[in-house]
Amino acid sequence: MNDQKIIQAFQAAKERYAEIGVDVEKAVVELDKLPISLHCWQTDDVIGFENPDGNLTGGIQATGNYPGKAHTIDQVRADIDKAMSLIPGKHRVNLHAFYGDFGGKFVDRDQIEPKHFQSWIDWAKEKDYKLDFNCTCFSHDKSADGFTLSSPDPEIRNFWIEHVIRSRKIAEEMGRQLGSKCMHNIWIPDGSKDLTVNRLQYRQNLKDSLDKIFEYKTNDEYMKDCIESKLFGIGAESYTVGSHEFYMGYGVKNNVVVTLDSGHFHPTEVISDKISSLLLFLPEVMLHVSRGIRWDSDHVVILSDELQAIAQEITRANAIDRVHVGLDYFDASINRIGAYVVGVRATQKAFLQALLEPIIQLRAYEAKGQNFERLALLEEAKSMPWTDVYNYYCMQKGVIAGESYIANIEKYEQEVTSKR
Numbered sequence: 001m002n003d004q005k006i007i008q009a010f011q012a013a014k015e016r017y018a019e020i021g022v023d024v025e026k027a028v029v030e031l032d033k034l035p036i037s038l039h040c041w042q043t044d045d046v047i048g049f050e051n052p053d054g055n056l057t058g059g060i061q062a063t064g065n066y067p068g069k070a071h072t073i074d075q076v077r078a079d080i081d082k083a084m085s086l087i088p089g090k091h092r093v094n095l096h097a098f099y100g101d102f103g104g105k106f107v108d109r110d111q112i113e114p115k116h117f118q119s120w121i122d123w124a125k126e127k128d129y130k131l132d133f134n135c136t137c138f139s140h141d142k143s144a145d146g147f148t149l150s151s152p153d154p155e156i157r158n159f160w161i162e163h164v165i166r167s168r169k170i171a172e173e174m175g176r177q178l179g180s181k182c183m184h185n186i187w188i189p190d191g192s193k194d195l196t197v198n199r200l201q202y203r204q205n206l207k208d209s210l211d212k213i214f215e216y217k218t219n220d221e222y223m224k225d226c227i228e229s230k231l232f233g234i235g236a237e238s239y240t241v242g243s244h245e246f247y248m249g250y251g252v253k254n255n256v257v258v259t260l261d262s263g264h265f266h267p268t269e270v271i272s273d274k275i276s277s278l279l280l281f282l283p284e285v286m287l288h289v290s291r292g293i294r295w296d297s298d299h300v301v302i303l304s305d306e307l308q309a310i311a312q313e314i315t316r317a318n319a320i321d322r323v324h325v326g327l328d329y330f331d332a333s334i335n336r337i338g339a340y341v342v343g344v345r346a347t348q349k350a351f352l353q354a355l356l357e358p359i360i361q362l363r364a365y366e367a368k369g370q371n372f373e374r375l376a377l378l379e380e381a382k383s384m385p386w387t388d389v390y391n392y393y394c395m396q397k398g399v400i401a402g403e404s405y406i407a408n409i410e411k412y413e414q415e416v417t418s419k420r
């Protein structure tokens, strides 16, 4: 697409939006302020660097065998840099604890320290990314029985408590050095395949473990704790200890941010409608934007109705500053860098559309009970020329607009990933 044409289309879009009372320039400025946290685990199918031959466990699975996945830290970073170069705006990278820079040595989870992440922090500083972090409570001997923080065995519980506290300290250090609050997310795989009779006991254990974990007080300016629920995992279909009700209760009572993963609910249950409730009881909300398909909670994000609804709920609640947008999907069956770019661009497009909503008119219709008018305007808004605004935003940021980025990723595949 040539710049001249992008500018012309943008001018026309701007006039068209003005007719429905929407300020396009303001929407672009707002979109530019929205950081999206790119999960590092799309690069290598959630394997990490602790044990390169390790298996992904914990009820999650990356399916597919597309060539060219990242095997080293440098490759992960190069792939993320490549993806970032095709995404307008300044963004974040979300690391998992088992992606530490362990220098070829085995460092167990209860031994990790900020120094194992210093090279990540330095890289982020150099590239002007911010970091988020996750403890890794899966793909490990001590999670093999299916229980970590909720384990009946106090030794196992203490091991994971230690790991999570250390992870929180690492997150704090990331936030301190990078001058931006690092969101630290706790997700555990705990659950069981079949009928479970001690459901209360495991949940009691998890509650006690979390209480111990949060006894270590972190600096709020540097890091924030989040807890993520799930409905079920593969091999843990009957019972998940960390359910939505569990973490909602824990989070609200203890003022811990709740993470909503869009793939972690019943297929017809959506997270978009949970946001306005959580915002009333918690200062912030963390999102893992994903796309659930049947048993899989982690398909590549696309511009779906639900993604649009999520963005609308956040902008309508005026809560862009209170809702942290992170991605969480891993597709090993397609070009992995392409998977990032598709997902982030879709997320940005959803937010741009939401920011371009004729919200004043919509609210006026709703207040007067003019529900046909509200529905009709919502439908019209979908086909307004928001794509011309997105292309303009890409151009402004020096990023390829439109489908030409596909060829650019193919070139990277030919020159870099296919040679791995």
Ligand code: RNT
Pocket: 041, 046, 060, 096, 134, 187, 228, 230, 261, 288, 297, 328
């Ligand atoms: C798993 C959770 C969790 C993981 C990452 C790797 O179902 O969504 O967030 O995807 O921690």
Ligand code: ZN
Pocket: 187, 228, 261, 288, 328
């Ligand atoms: Zn998640």
